Amino acid sequence: MEIKIMKNILDRNQNKADEVRNLLKEKNVVMVNIISSPGAGKTTLLERTCEVLKNTFRIGVIEGDITTDRDAIRLKKYDIPIVLINTEGGCHLDSHSISKVLPEFELENLDIIFIENVGNLICPSQFDLGENFKLALVSVAEGDDKPVKYPMLFREARLVLLNKIDLLPYTNFSFDNFYADLQQINPKIPLFQISCTNGSGIEQWLKWISAQIHSKSNHTA
Amino acid sequence: MEIKIMKNILDRNQNKADEVRNLLKEKNVVMVNIISSPGAGKTTLLERTCEVLKNTFRIGVIEGDITTDRDAIRLKKYDIPIVLINTEGGCHLDSHSISKVLPEFELENLDIIFIENVGNLICPSQFDLGENFKLALVSVAEGDDKPVKYPMLFREARLVLLNKIDLLPYTNFSFDNFYADLQQINPKIPLFQISCTNGSGIEQWLKWISAQIHSKSNHTA
Numbered sequence: 001m002e003i004k005i006m007k008n009i010l011d012r013n014q015n016k017a018d019e020v021r022n023l024l025k026e027k028n029v030v031m032v033n034i035i036s037s038p039g040a041g042k043t044t045l046l047e048r049t050c051e052v053l054k055n056t057f058r059i060g061v062i063e064g065d066i067t068t069d070r071d072a073i074r075l076k077k078y079d080i081p082i083v084l085i086n087t088e089g090g091c092h093l094d095s096h097s098i099s100k101v102l103p104e105f106e107l108e109n110l111d112i113i114f115i116e117n118v119g120n121l122i123c124p125s126q127f128d129l130g131e132n133f134k135l136a137l138v139s140v141a142e143g144d145d146k147p148v149k150y151p152m153l154f155r156e157a158r159l160v161l162l163n164k165i166d167l168l169p170y171t172n173f174s175f176d177n178f179y180a181d182l183q184q185i186n187p188k189i190p191l192f193q194i195s196c197t198n199g200s201g202i203e204q205w206l207k208w209i210s211a212q213i214h215s216k217s218n219h220t221a
Numbered sequence: 222m223e224i225k226i227m228k229n230i231l232d233r234n235q236n237k238a239d240e241v242r243n244l245l246k247e248k249n250v251v252m253v254n255i256i257s258s259p260g261a262g263k264t265t266l267l268e269r270t271c272e273v274l275k276n277t278f279r280i281g282v283i284e285g286d287i288t289t290d291r292d293a294i295r296l297k298k299y300d301i302p303i304v305l306i307n308t309e310g311g312c313h314l315d316s317h318s319i320s321k322v323l324p325e326f327e328l329e330n331l332d333i334i335f336i337e338n339v340g341n342l343i344c345p346s347q348f349d350l351g352e353n354f355k356l357a358l359v360s361v362a363e364g365d366d367k368p369v370k371y372p373m374l375f376r377e378a379r380l381v382l383l384n385k386i387d388l389l390p391y392t393n394f395s396f397d398n399f400y401a402d403l404q405q406i407n408p409k410i411p412l413f414q415i416s417c418t419n420g421s422g423i424e425q426w427l428k429w430i431s432a433q434i435h436s437k438s439n440h441t442a
Contacts (some may be wrong), residue, residue, distance in 0.1 A: 028272040037259045038342050038371060039363025066343065068370055089373065091312065119370070121259050122287065122312040122341055141362030141388065142260025149340070150259060152310065167362065170391055172418075198395075220251055 017095035018100065020130025027107035029060075030216045031115065032209070033129050035153055036137035037146075038119030041163040043071040044196035045137060046114055050078040052206055057111040057213055062101060064093040064118045071116060081105055094125040095130050112213050121146070125153040132216060133158035134156075140164050140171055144178040147185050154185045159192070161205060166195040230245055238316035241323065241351025248328040251437045252336065253430070254350050256374055257358035258367075259340030262384040264292040265417035266358060266426075267335055271299040277334040278434055283322060285339045287313040292337060300327055313344040315349050333434050338350075342367070346374040353437060354379035361385050361392055367401040368406050375406045380413070382426060387416040 006022055023029050024058040034042050063072040063084045083101045085093060093115065105113070113176035115131065118122040125134070138146050140165055147154040150192065154160065168175075175193075181192060192208070194201035234377050255263050271280055272314035284293040284305045293305040304322045305312060314336065326334070336352065338345040346355070357378035359367050362385055368375040375381065381403065389396075396414075403412060413429070 037340070037363075038367060039258065039360075066370060067372060068366075070366055089343075089347070091341070118343070119258070120312070120341055120343055122339070123344070126310070138439065139260075139362060141360060141385065142258075145291055146259055147290075149287065149291065151288060164362065167388060169393055170388055191355075 013095060016099050017128040017130040019052075020095055020099050021132075023102065024107070024113075024130065024132075027110075028216075029107055029110050030111065030112045030213050031129070031131045032212075033115045033117060033124070033131035033134045034080065034117065034137060035117045035121070035124045035134055035157070037121050037139070037142055040119070040137050040139040040142065041196045042116045042119070042137055043074050045161065045163065045194075046075055046116060047078075048196050048199070048202050049114070049206065049209065050075060050080060051209065052202075053112075054080060056210065058109055060105050060110045062093075062112040062113060062115045064116055066090070066118060078079070087118055090118070092118055092122050092127050093129055094127050096212065098129045112209075121150040121153055125150075125156050132212075136160045139164055140167050140173040143171075144174045147178065148181040151185050154182060154189070157186070157189060159208065160212050161188050162191060162193045163196055165193045165200060166198050234316060235349065237320050238349040238351040241316055241320050242307065242353075244281050244323065245328070245334075245351065245353075245383045248331075250331050251282070251333045251434050252350070252352045253333065253433075254336045254345070254352035255339045255358060256342070256345045256355055256378070258342050258360070259341075261358050261360040262302065262417045263337045263340070263358055264295050265383065266384065266415075267296055267337060268299075269420070269423050270335070270415050270427065270430065271296060271301060273423075274333075274431065275299050275301060277431065279330055281326050281331045281334040283314075283319065283334060283336045285337055287311070287339060290366060299331055302331075308339055312341050313348050314338055314350055315348050317407055319350045333430075342371040342374055346371075346377050353433070357381045358384055361388050361394040364392075365395045366402070368399065369402040372406050375403060376408065378407070380411050380429065382415045383412060384417055386414045386421060387419050 036042050059080045061082045072082050083104045085097050134157045136153045192204050257263050282303045283373045293303050304325045355378045357374050411427050
């Protein structure tokens with residue numbers, strides 16, 4: 001009896017993610033779930049991305065944050081729809097919270113929704129939000145051992161962005177070690193080296209994400 | 222009836238932390254719970270600490286890691302007792318796991334146990350492991366907004382170590398903003414600026430932690 005109840009709960013969770021995914025597919029909206037450690041550069045990546053892509057695509061953002069609105073405020077200048085979810089101590093977003101906030105957007109008028117998940121390499125990897133794909137963002141300042149130490153995210157993600165490569169000369173980060181570990185975990189995953197501070201590699205990322213939007217939604221610029 | 226069961230479970234958790242704390246007090250062992258984001262420098266801090274303090278104090282380490290033994294291996298060179306807990310996906314340690322591994326140490330022959338928690342600013346802050354105190358470690362590369370965005374850790378900790386200050390010239394980290402936010406959250410908490418890479422500020426930290434060991438355990442060097 002109890003086992004049956006548990007199964008129903010699990011089913012409901014997955015059903016909600018599928019519900020979100022189906023709704024977005026119907027509305028032709030791509031959804032990307034950005035996951036990283038605290039301070040790896042999720043918001044700065046979104047700044048770099050919105051400032052260029054808002055001229056080509058209709059962008060929405062869901063900001064996941066424990067308690068503040070600081071990241072959401074940083075993105076206000078792009079005049080795009082932003083919904084903030086404060087988890088109040090919760091360490092990740094889930095599909096139920098995404099489902100609840102989607103009605104805040106006019107989905108017919110969007111091409112893509114970026115979700116900035118709560119800063120955490122672990123728990124967010126374990127939850128399907130109904131996204132098209134997860135994006136793993138990691139900073140060279142965190143060290144080259146992150147893929148092997150937090151493998152689930154790197155297994156789940158469709159793309160890895162290695163950020164803050166402008167700090168490379170000042171750290172003992174070994175790109176070879178990082179790459180070798182990543183290959184073990186997810187051999188086919190693309191990896192771009194970027195710096196959201198000096199703009200290095202951003203062009204390649206923008207090209208890649210634009211192609212994802214085009215291929216999924218069939219919108220043209 | 223159900224509420225009663227829940228209360229028993231919660232009581233058991235806190236009881237276990239208290240049990241750990243009482244055992245360590247009886248054995249005159251200080252326990253420190255080190256919490257940070259992935260890659261903020263917990264293991265490098267322990268390297269810096271062990272290489273000096275092992276000549277003065279008898280040190281043990283509990284390594285919390287999701288899946289690898291990499292951090293534990295880095296500390297093997299100090300010839301100190303190390304116990305590794307692989308959480309297998311779990312995002313924090315809890316008092317039950319600490320209680321289970323304590324018998325692996327000869328507590329009579331230890332002055333201090335450092336716990337390196339799983340790399341995560343959120344969940345580890347919420348669990349009492351039976352430690353004497355929590356230590357918050359944060360890297361300047363993570364940005365100056367960490368106290369306000371992850372307040373629980375900075376409220377719970379007895380000391381904040383701001384690591385990687387050697388990277389300060391290459392980031393937009395504002396010490397004034399960081400300090401002002403920290404003051405709002407925990408006005409009396411001491412804050413040391415350190416670099417585990419170039420050794421800056423390490424002396425101050427070693428002096429502080431040595432004083433904690435002396436005052437708690439009454440061991441003399």
